[in-house]
Structure formats: structure tokens, C-alpha cells
Amino acid sequence: MNEPIVIIGAGQAGAELALALRRGGCTQRIVMKGDEPYLPYRRPALSKGFLSGKVPESALYHTTAERLADNDIEFMPGSRIVHVDPARKLITSADQKVLRYSKLAFATGGSPRQIECPGADLSNINYLRTIDDACLLRKTLTSGTKLVVIGGGFVGLEIAATAKEQGADITVLEAGPRVLRRSTCAEIAAFISEQHLSAGVKIAVNKQVRAFHSLGTKAVTAVECADGTVYPADLVVVGIGLIANDELAASAGLDVDRGIIVDELGQTSDPDIVAVGDCANSMNTFCGYRLRLESVQGAMEQARVAAMTMLGKGIVARSIPTFWSDQYNLKLQMIGVPTDADQIITRSYPNRESFAAFYVRNGILKAAHFINGASDIMAARRLIMEEIPVSNKDLINPSMPLNSLLTETAA
Amino acid sequence: MKMNNHKVWQCILCDFLYDEYLGLPEHGIAPGTRWQDVPDDWECPDCGVGKADFEMQELQTAITA
Numbered sequence: 037m038n039e040p041i042v043i044i045g046a047g048q049a050g051a052e053l054a055l056a057l058r059r060g061g062c063t064q065r066i067v068m069k070g071d072e073p074y075l076p077y078r079r080p081a082l083s084k085g086f087l088s089g090k091v092p093e094s095a096l097y098h099t100t101a102e103r104l105a106d107n108d109i110e111f112m113p114g115s116r117i118v119h120v121d122p123a124r125k126l127i128t129s130a131d132q133k134v135l136r137y138s139k140l141a142f143a144t145g146g147s148p149r150q151i152e153c154p155g156a157d158l159s160n161i162n163y164l165r166t167i168d169d170a171c172l173l174r175k176t177l178t179s180g181t182k183l184v185v186i187g188g189g190f191v192g193l194e195i196a197a198t199a200k201e202q203g204a205d206i207t208v209l210e211a212g213p214r215v216l217r218r219s220t221c222a223e224i225a226a227f228i229s230e231q232h233l234s235a236g237v238k239i240a241v242n243k244q245v246r247a248f249h250s251l252g253t254k255a256v257t258a259v260e261c262a263d264g265t266v267y268p269a270d271l272v273v274v275g276i277g278l279i280a281n282d283e284l285a286a287s288a289g290l291d292v293d294r295g296i297i298v299d300e301l302g303q304t305s306d307p308d309i310v311a312v313g314d315c316a317n318s319m320n321t322f323c324g325y326r327l328r329l330e331s332v333q334g335a336m337e338q339a340r341v342a343a344m345t346m347l348g349k350g351i352v353a354r355s356i357p358t359f360w361s362d363q364y365n366l367k368l369q370m371i372g373v374p375t376d377a378d379q380i381i382t383r384s385y386p387n388r389e390s391f392a393a394f395y396v397r398n399g400i401l402k403a404a405h406f407i408n409g410a411s412d413i414m415a416a417r418r419l420i421m422e423e424i425p426v427s428n429k430d431l432i433n434p435s436m437p438l439n440s441l442l443t444e445t446a447a
Numbered sequence: 448m449k450m451n452n453h454k455v456w457q458c459i460l461c462d463f464l465y466d467e468y469l470g471l472p473e474h475g476i477a478p479g480t481r482w483q484d485v486p487d488d489w490e491c492p493d494c495g496v497g498k499a500d501f502e503m504q505e506l507q508t509a510i511t512a
């Protein structure tokens with residue numbers, strides 16, 4: 037079979053998939069098509085160091101053009117796929133070019149959920165997903181800018197922290213009763229909120245945005261909430277979640293449900309098609325159910341597994357979800373799946389710079405979230421993976437290094 | 448450059464791969480630099496964990512060179 041392996045989407049998952057195919061000994065042609073004009077890049081810094089200007093664009097790239105060329109990966113930027121025909125194994129790009137594939141991968145990522153209310157189309161209402169979005173934001177963000185961030189999730193809070201360093205005047209509007217409700221416990225969220233408050237960022241909860249207003253111009257000047265409160269704004273950034281880019285797969289007849297459905301090998305409902313990264317709703321071998329991860333670790337892991345699947349040597353990896361976030365001088369590191377636990381044990385440190393939350397079920401650690409606690413990550417991972425029994429007393433105790441709880445196997 | 452038994456180290460937090468064969472020229476680490484020769488204060492370029500939070504991986508590393 038001489039038709040190439042084709043990858044749709046050139047983000048971190050797509051690029052890692054291509055490289056992993058070669059690492060795995062693939063000798064076929066590999067074509068990777070992405071609709072952005074850039075080489076595959078890493079998004080995390082877009083709301084952190086790149087937004088603040090500390091991280092240069094060159095440091096975002098996941099790989100270089102030379103490395104792709106050395107690996108015989110035919111990378112085509114600026115090429116949007118608009119149609120997939122699995123019966124004839126054809127894909128069509130926006131310029132109506134048709135390409136036949138032997139095997140296909142969806143690595144199409146996701147798009148920011150759009151806010152729907154009157155005035156949502158005013159200018160200076162932005163989203164953050166791409167280098168272009170970040171550059172635009174960076175240009176508009178100056179000292180004294182009145183910035184309203186909508187959504188108290190990681191992206192929103194990271195933007196707030198970065199913008200504060202630039203001297204902006206910031207309000208975060210969260211629709212729910214607290215920030216970070218989907219991703220961490222109330223205690224960690226409170227610790228992080230406190231940092232924002234002491235930096236001078238205002239956080240308002242239970243604020244559902246009802247409308248955006250302008251004063252005759254095209255640019256937003258105020259945000260109105262359902263409770264009638266109004267916040268003046270020169271700039272709005274919306275971070276209210278991600279929608280999987282699964283519509284192309286759906287129209288090709290693949291099974292989708294808030295993401296392209298794949299098994300633990302990355303396989304979709306079509307045996308010649310895999311899906312990886314933010315676009316996939318995949319069976320997670322660690323928790324034993326399907327979930328859509330929105331993380332670098334998830335994207336990379338799934339890409340490597342799917343590469344092996346495409347090469348016919350399916351290997352199931354037991355991968356544990358992880359995530360991190362940087363805000364001010366806080367480094368938050370998360371490992372495991374908190375919803376698998378029924379008890380939360382928190383650990384306060386005398387220095388008040390670090391904090392940890394442990395998510396426990398029946399004496400077994402299911403997840404751990406650390407603030408400035410990097411030295412315990414490795415041990416937490418082993419406690420979780422190896423299901424080593426832990427006592428609440430040890431978890432609470434800040435002078436008990438997690439390492440010393442790894443009693444079952446020699447460290 | 449030929450390098451035998453080069454290893455790949457993986458960040459446990461974000462899955463970043465350090466391949467001894469490739470090094471990390473962008474970070475001043477030349478291709479072929481063994482893991483033990485990577486500076487101790489080096490941090491994962493993606494998520495910032497330290498060197499101690501990397502694990503060696505038994506990956507196939509047939510890079511076409």
C-alpha cells in the first residue's frame with residue numbers, strides 16, 4: 037500500500053503522532069496538514085510567559101522544520117481539511133485538493149466555547165487559543181487597561197495573573213459559586229484566589245454575563261451581568277471552556293459525543309482512523325472510563341499510543357492524567373483523577389507558600405494537587421499508580437515527605 | 448553522529464521527552480548529551496519540574512539519521 041498516512045491537525049498531538057510513527061519504525065509516507073500557518077507549537081505559554089513577553093515565539097515550537105524533514109514528515113501548513121470520505125479513503129482540503137490515505141488521524145484539537153449574548157460580536161472581545169490570539173491580546177494589553185476576564189478556569193486565571201504583571205486593572209467574572217470548580221477542590225481554589233486578591237485582581241462569583249455594551253463605537257465598553265451589575269471594560273477575554281473539533285469526523289460518519297469517540301488504543305469507529313488529543317473523547321486506562329482530556333500530557337500520551345496502533349502493534353499504556361498551571365509565583369501541579377475519590381485531605385505548610393490537597397478513597401490516594409510542591413510529585417504518582425495505602429494522618433502532616441510513605445516497594 | 452544505546456527520558460508531569468540523541472540545542476544542550484550530563488538545575492521546558500521528575504523510557508528510538 038503506497039498511500040500515505042495522513043494526519044489532520046498539526047498541534048502537539050499531531051506532531052507527536054508523526055514523530056512517534058517514525059520512532060516506531062514506520063517507513064510509509066506521512067503527510068501532516070494543519071490549518072494554522074505555524075509549525076506545531078505548544079499552547080501553555082500563550083496564557084503565561086508568551087503573553088507576558090518572557091517566552092519568545094521560537095520557544096513555543098514543538099519541533100523544527102529540519103526535524104520534520106529529517107523524519108520525512110510532509111508538513112503542510114495553512115491547509116484546512118473540509119471533507120473526509122472514509123469509504124473511499126479520501127480527504128479534501130479547502131482548496132479542493134484531494135488526497136488518498138491508507139490510514140488517517142484526527143488531531144484537530146478544540147475551539148474556545150463562544151459566549152452568546154447581545155453584543156458578543158463587539159470588538160475587543162477576545163478568546164485565547166492560538167499564537168495569533170495571544171499576539172492580538174498582547175498588543176491590546178497595556179498598563180491601565182480595564183480588562184474583564186470571563187470565566188474563572190485555568191486559562192482565565194492565568195491571563196489575569198499575566199495581565200496583572202503588565203499593570204492592567206482586572207476583574208474576573210465567574211458564573212459559578214467559585215473559581216476552578218471543574219478542576220480542583222475549594223481549598224486549592226481558595227489559595228489561588230487569595231493570591232489574585234492580594235495582587236489586586238478582583239474576582240466576582242455568581243456572575244452570568246447578560247450583555248456587552250458599547251458607546252456608539254464598535255469596541256466594548258462595559259459588561260452587564262444577569263444580576264444587573266455592570267463592569268466597565270476596554271478589553272474582554274472569554275475563557276469559558278473548549279469545544280472539541282469533531283464536526284469533520286461527525287460528518288464523515290464517525291461516532292462522536294463531545295469529542296471523537298476512541299478506545300484505549302486511539303481507534304475510532306472506523307478501523308483505519310484514529311483520533312488523538314483535545315478532539316478525542318477517549319477511553320482512559322487509568323480511570324476505566326472515557327474522558328476528554330485537555331492537557332499536553334493527554335495529547336502526547338494518546339499520540340504515542342495511536343502511533344503504535346497505526347503500526348499494528350497496539351500497546352495499552354496505563355497513563356495517569358496530569359496538568360499544571362502557573363500564576364504569579366505559584367506553580368500548581370495536578371496528578372490523578374479527583375472525582376474518583378470521596379475524601380479530600382489538605383496539607384498546609386508553615387511557610388504558607390505551599391499547599392497540597394490529597395484525594396482519597398478507602399485509604400488509597402486517587403489524585404494529588406500541589407501548590408509549589410514539586411518535590412512530592414514523583415512520590416504521589418507512585419502512591420496513586422501502585423495503590424499504596426496511605427493514612428490521613430500522614431497526608432495532613434507537612435513534615436512527612438511523601439517519599440517516606442512508599443513503604444511497599446523500595447524507593 | 449553515531450550514538451549507541453541513547454536513552455529517552457520522559458517528564459512525569461507533562462510527558463515532555465528528552466532524547467539523548469537529539470539533546471536540546473535550544474536550551475544549550477548539545478545533541479548526544481547523556482542524561483547524567485544535563486545540568487542538575489535544568490527544568491522541564493514545558494511544565495517546569497526538575498530533573499528528578501523524569502523517568503527513563505524504554506522507547507524505540509530508531510531516528511532516521
Ligand SMILES: Cc1cc2nc3c(=O)[nH]c(=O)nc-3n(C[C@H](O)[C@H](O)[C@H](O)COP(=O)(O)OP(=O)(O)OC[C@H]3O[C@@H](n4cnc5c(N)ncnc54)[C@H](O)[C@@H]3O)c2cc1C
Pocket residue numbers: 044045046047048049050069070071072078079080081082083115116117118143144145146164165166191281284312313314315329330331332333335358359360361362461
Ligand atoms: C492558553 C492555553 C493554556 C494552556 N495551558 C496548559 C497547561 O498549562 N498545561 C496543559 O497540560 N495544557 C494546557 N493547555 C492545553 C493544551 O495546550 C492542549 O491540551 C493541547 O494543545 C492539545 O493539543 P492538540 O494537538 O490535541 O490540539 P491543538 O493544539 O489545538 O492542535 C490542533 C490543530 O489542528 C488544527 N485543525 C483543526 N481542524 C482542522 C482541519 N479541519 N484541518 C486542518 N487543521 C485543523 C487546529 O487549528 C490546530 O492547529 C492550554 C491551552 C491553552 C489554549
Ligand SMILES: [Zn+2]
Pocket residue numbers: 458459460461462463491492493494495496
Ligand atoms: Zn514537564
